[in-house]
Amino acid sequence: MNAIVRVTGTLNEQRIDEAYLQNWEAQLKAKANEKHGEGEAGCSTEKKARGETANTPADRIADFRAKIADRKAKSGKEYLSFYFVEATSYEVQE
Template sequence: MKQKTLFTTIAVIFSFLAFSGCTGNSQKGTLTVDNILSNPGEYVGKPITVEGLATHVCAKSGMKLFLQGSTDAQSIRAESNSTLGKFNEECVNNKVVVKGTLVEERITEADLQKMEKEITEGTNVTHGEGGEGCETEQKTEGLAVGSSEMGRVNDFRTRIAERKASEGKDYLSFYHIAADSYHIVKDNAKR
């Protein structure tokens, strides 16, 4: 009888763990930008909730929101969609929580050649002024602020070569959040 009770207890515990989604890799609450960027591969393709300081909403489309972590070097882009619509400008300079899926974008030599061709033909799309990209986007990509589009291509090419030599990977990885929802965090301490 004791064995049957022990077996039933173990079965109940196992069932609870299995159905509650309790795994070692499951997300525990809201992540920071620093959490995501310290090991992005762990989160790619998974639903995440991230909190950070909103530093910029793309003025051209309103569909990109940039979240900063502990420093301005720790930054990630959230991209909206037609269902969610434009990000509210009131997000800027406030803590914002974004729910969505982490996406990896890989840049290869073929991508760089396409970018060069578009720059030469004048068909490339820029989001800054005078051939320069958006300063916030440049920081997120690890570029010097004010870099030209061709400077961006050359920098990426150098970084791909360095990564191939050190890691054997012939591409750069950039990450963004495909946003499903977001909200501004209300600071109760100021009330």
């Protein structure tokens, strides 16, 4: 705790596009009663990292669609990119 670490891993990209959102909606319909995270519609840490404020799955999907439309208008890209490191090892620095 409170230590500096050196992490080795792989930088990964998760793309959120219309196909991803449609798949998410289909899963929601199939698992209507299943919950994720802390009783909200997603892990609070994940939502904070992505700058999300919506609390229901439908609101989150609508928010992603709005962000995708905004990005398409600005850059022509029809997806959002989120990056994360998949750690394979770490070393505590002294």
